[in-house]
Amino acid sequence: NAGVTQTPKFQVLKTGQSMTLQCAQDMNHEYMSWYRQDPGMGLRLIHYSVGAGITDQGEVPNGYNVSRSTTEDFPLRLLSAAPSQTSVYFCASSWFRDSNQPQHFGDGTRLSIL
Amino acid sequence: GENVEQHPSTLSVQEGDSAVIKCTYSDSASNYFPWYKQELGKRPQLIIDIRSNVGEKKDQRIAVTLNKTAKHFSLHITETQPEDSAVYFCAASIGRGNNDMRFGAGTRLTVKP
Numbered sequence: 523n524a525g526v527t528q529t530p531k532f533q534v535l536k537t538g539q540s541m542t543l544q545c546a547q548d549m550n551h552e553y554m555s556w557y558r559q560d561p562g563m564g565l566r567l568i569h570y571s572v573g574a575g576i577t578d579q580g581e582v583p584n585g586y587n588v589s590r591s592t593t594e595d596f597p598l599r600l601l602s603a604a605p606s607q608t609s610v611y612f613c614a615s616s617w618f619r620d621s622n623q624p625q626h627f628g629d630g631t632r633l634s635i636l
Numbered sequence: 637g638e639n640v641e642q643h644p645s646t647l648s649v650q651e652g653d654s655a656v657i658k659c660t661y662s663d664s665a666s667n668y669f670p671w672y673k674q675e676l677g678k679r680p681q682l683i684i685d686i687r688s689n690v691g692e693k694k695d696q697r698i699a700v701t702l703n704k705t706a707k708h709f710s711l712h713i714t715e716t717q718p719e720d721s722a723v724y725f726c727a728a729s730i731g732r733g734n735n736d737m738r739f740g741a742g743t744r745l746t747v748k749p
Contacts, residue, residue, distance in 0.1 A: 555737070564642070564725050564739030565680065572735060580736055612679065622668035622687065622734055627679040 524548050528613050528628035535603045535635050543598040543631050545613030553616045554596040555580070555625070556588065558609040565612060571596055603635045640728050642740025650748050655716050657743045659726035660708040668729040669702060669709045674742075675722045683724075684711070716747045 529544045547554065555570035567580030571590040585607060587599040596615075600607060611631045616623040642659045649655050661669075670685035686693045686700045686709065693700050697716075702709040709728075713720055726740040 553735075557739075562741065564640075564727075564741045566739070567737055570735060572733075578735065581738065622729055624670065624682045624685060625737075627681070629679050 526613055526615055526626050526628035528611075528631050530631060531629065532632050533634070535600075535633070537603060537605060537635060539603050541600050541603065543600075543611055543613075543633070545596045545598065545628060546594050547596075547613075547615040547626070548594065549615065549617075549626065550593060551615035551617055551626070552593070553618065553623070553625075554590065555614050556586070556596070556598045557612045557614065558582065558607075559612060559630075560609050568598065568611075600633075605635045607633065608635045609633060640726060640738045640740045642726050642743060644743060645741065646744045646746075648746045648748065649716055651716060651718060653716055655711075655713045655720070655745055655747075657711045657724055657726070657745075658708060659710070659728075659740050660706075661728040661730075661738070662707065663728065663730040663738075664707065665734070666707075666728040666730055667734055669700070670727050671700060671711050672725045672727070673722045674725065680725060713745075716745075718747050718749050721745055721747045 526547045552573045556568040557565040559565050566582045569588040571577045577588050613628045614625040616625045640661045667688035672680035673683045674680045697714045699712040723742045725742050730736045
């Protein structure tokens with residue numbers, strides 16, 4: 523069991539570029555989510571999914587897209603990168619179709635936008 | 637919008653002392669309250685959680701208490717050790733089906749040997 527795997531671990535982008543952060547889990551978890559973590563702040567939920575084909579917005583969804591075509595994968599797309607999106611991004615998953623279960627986090631992707 | 641307030645932002649204690657971190661939330665429908673520990677450069681890891689039908693939960697040196705009427709919950713760490721030094725985050729479920737999650741800003745705990 524690899525748990526939650528995020529790639530890449532580090533990325534530097536130029537303003538206006540697009541990219542996809544990958545997240546995969548091998549625990550057959552239904553619930554998956556993306557957070558961003560900025561210095562001095564807690565984690566803020568960007569988007570989440572309660573199952574394949576179902577996604578919804580969290581607290582800070584603007585500038586990001588997600589899709590959930592399979593149970594295992596939940597990629598996060600930055601449409602046109604902005605310096606304000608410089609952050610550490612964490613993907614997390616949990617068993618059931620709600621957030622009331624312990625979430626397993628990936629190791630994070632450190633993203634810098636120049 | 638719905639939010640979670642966490643205090644204090646930094647906490648320094650002597651090894652062996654107790655540490656208490658407090659959080660308040662605004663959504664009366666919140667029903668799940670996890671606590672995460674995050675070491676520098678690492679992923680957040682769940683240390684304890686509590687659901688709204690329980691007032692207190694304990695796991696060895698760690699305990700969490702919940703007051704739903706006052707909408708606050710607290711983390712208690714007893715007999716602190718240097719390896720307890722980390723940033724601790726509280727969180728509360730919110731929204732439709734409690735599928736959304738709000739985190740506190742974190743508490744940096746330092747345990748001095």
